[in-house]
């Protein structure tokens with residue numbers, strides 16, 4: 001957590017957005033009540049279901065309609081990002097996003113500018129690097145019939161695959177790249193197909209450590225980590 005994160009809910013602005021959207025919804029959407037542990041969906045038990053059913057009973061549609069019609073100046077981070085954040089909060093609890101809103105989201109997210117890396121919070125009004133890809137994948141894989149979507153589940157890096165463990169056939173599990181142990185694949189085919197791209201960044205943990213040490217070696221001053 002903290003403002004440096006690059007993916008959804010790792011950055012302060014996601015949390016600002018989540019609290020504004022929760023206020024408009026009249027229910028807490030990010031820190032929803034964890035009243036019963038649920039082994040399958042550790043993000044919440046009854047709290048999750050209650051949140052989902054309230055969203056499904058008109059609250060989610062109401063939020064989309066409000067954000068599609070409110071004046072642009074109402075959105076510090078832009079209308080499109082607000083719509084995306086609303087969808088992301090709904091997906092986390094498995095709420096139903098009607099087809100017309102899915103359609104709208106598929107167009108809206110493309111208008112959001114992308115900062116390749118983290119930028120200063122005040123100018124950080126678009127997607128931070130991986131958020132765009134994360135959202136694209138969620139649009140493709142969100143089941144939209146009550147299953148919460150885990151934005152942090154490991155996914156196969158095979159080109160166009162992006163499958164998570166729960167989308168694979170029985171018994172099949174994602175396997176980590178044997179060399180870097182950083183990324184995962186669902187099959188040899190996906191690994192092969194990704195290799196021409198991955199080979200440039202695939203390093204053993206020892207190689208990464210050595211590079212990191214070499215980078216700092218000889219530095220007498222380390223800048224403030226801001």
Ligand SMILES: [Zn+2]
Nearest residue numbers: 156158161190
């Ligand atoms: Zn795959």
Ligand SMILES: [Zn+2]
Nearest residue numbers: 177179180202
């Ligand atoms: Zn690798």
